[in-house]
Amino acid sequence: FNSKLPNVGTTIFTVMSALAKEHHALNLSQGFPNYPSSQKLNDFVTNAMNNGYNQYAPMAGNLELRMAIAHKYELLYNSSYHPEKEITVTAGATQAIYTIISAFVRPNDEVIIFKPAYDCYEPAVEINGGQTIPIQLSAPNYKVNWEEVASKISSQTKMIIINSPHNPSGTIWSKEDMLQLQKLTNNTNIIVLSDEVYEHIVFDDAQHQSACLFEDLKQRSFITASFGKTFHNTGWKIGYCCAPEILMSEFRKVHQFNVFSVHHPSQKGISDYMQDSKTYLGLNAFFQQKRDLFLNLISESRFKFQPSQGTYFQVLDYSKITDDYDVDFAKRLTRDFKIAAIPLSVFNDNGKDDKVLRFCFAKTDDTLIRASEILCKI
Numbered sequence: 364f365n366s367k368l369p370n371v372g373t374t375i376f377t378v379m380s381a382l383a384k385e386h387h388a389l390n391l392s393q394g395f396p397n398y399p400s401s402q403k404l405n406d407f408v409t410n411a412m413n414n415g416y417n418q419y420a421p422m423a424g425n426l427e428l429r430m431a432i433a434h435k436y437e438l439l440y441n442s443s444y445h446p447e448k449e450i451t452v453t454a455g456a457t458q459a460i461y462t463i464i465s466a467f468v469r470p471n472d473e474v475i476i477f478k479p480a481y482d483c484y485e486p487a488v489e490i491n492g493g494q495t496i497p498i499q500l501s502a503p504n505y506k507v508n509w510e511e512v513a514s515k516i517s518s519q520t521k522m523i524i525i526n527s528p529h530n531p532s533g534t535i536w537s538k539e540d541m542l543q544l545q546k547l548t549n550n551t552n553i554i555v556l557s558d559e560v561y562e563h564i565v566f567d568d569a570q571h572q573s574a575c576l577f578e579d580l581k582q583r584s585f586i587t588a589s590f591g592k593t594f595h596n597t598g599w600k601i602g603y604c605c606a607p608e609i610l611m612s613e614f615r616k617v618h619q620f621n622v623f624s625v626h627h628p629s630q631k632g633i634s635d636y637m638q639d640s641k642t643y644l645g646l647n648a649f650f651q652q653k654r655d656l657f658l659n660l661i662s663e664s665r666f667k668f669q670p671s672q673g674t675y676f677q678v679l680d681y682s683k684i685t686d687d688y689d690v691d692f693a694k695r696l697t698r699d700f701k702i703a704a705i706p707l708s709v710f711n712d713n714g715k716d717d718k719v720l721r722f723c724f725a726k727t728d729d730t731l732i733r734a735s736e737i738l739c740k741i
């Protein structure tokens with residue numbers, strides 16, 4: 364047969380986690396916490412199972428959860444989404460992203476993405492016959508040149524995918540960036556997919572610039588989110604998306620046939636847990652402590668860095684150590700030094716290599732201490 368995705372291999376996250384396991388290395392590659400999720404949240408889910416939440420959830424998601432999500436948008440952004448019409452619970456942000464792209468992108472449509480880009484965007488565009496138009500950003504600041512963006516928008520542009528806080532670089536977009544995007548998309552039919560899975564992980568008192576804060580942008584945007592990131596349980600694969608009703612009703616035409624609905628007890632448990640807003644508002648401080656610990660411990664190493672501005676990832680520049688291609692260096696670190704990280708070139712256009720690796724600091728302090736001891740010896 365003729366592959367529909369001839370250039371797609373196995374995701375780097377699977378490759379590096381498998382290599383870490385094979386070599387008994389500390390795994391700071393794939394992004395997931397190595398400490399337990401909250402007992403209280405687990406208990407809420409168990410209670411949901413014991414109290415009858417074991418059959419299909421409504422197609423758009425458990426309504427109490429959608430109301431809790433709507434409340435969060437009011438509280439944090441003073442922005443309203445109608446829980447019944449404008450919020451849908453999904454199997455992680457990944458399914459939301461795939462479904463949004465499938466619902467709107469037709470053959471030959473263009474989708475602008477900023478590189479380095481999280482790796483689920485491009486294949487979803489390609490399998491739907493669309494064409495990605497990459498805009499390459501560069502280490503260490505990953506700043507957007509808005510004139511370049513303007514020059515890449517055409518009559519074929521169906522969608523622009525943005526991601527702040529940004530995986531893998533750990534940078535965030537400013538209000539000015541969002542205003543530029545709003546200006547460029549005004550009076551167009553472009554849909555914006557704003558991947559905000561790290562919205563609650565922003566450091567040094569910076570503010571997350573959600574697409575819903577910009578009224579014209581909000582009208583054309585899907586926002587995607589992931590409880591896996593917020594509640595330290597990536598294995599549950601529960602997320603959601605929000606969008607104005609006119610967009611969300613198209614989304615649901617596809618969602619109802621590619622998953623219908625997702626794990627009901629976790630939805631009910633998360634909804635009960637979210638009644639206390641401290642459960643998500645405390646995340647910035649929780650991860651800032653980890654970022655600061657990690658950076659303090661490696662400050663004497665030969666790695667160079669700009670502190671992560673958001674996400675639970677820190678990019679380290681290894682150019683003082685070697686000129687190795689980043690994929691080779693990441694594999695060598697795993698094999699010989701027993702620490703695994705993600706090379707950024709796999710997210711770049713044509714494998715551009717800035718000699719940087721991404722380390723996940725959603726780890727116990729003990730793991731971060733052991734990781735930095737290794738990094739200081741390299």
Ligand code: PMP
Nearest residue numbers: 455456457481530560589591602
């Ligand atoms: N987008 C980004 C930027 C991510 O980092 C991730 C998870 N690593 C996802 C989407 C997918 O989220 P989920 O695990 O909820 O599917």
Ligand code: GLN
Nearest residue numbers: 376377392393394395530
């Ligand atoms: N989002 C996680 C990361 O960036 C990986 C998720 C996955 O393995 N698909 O590391």
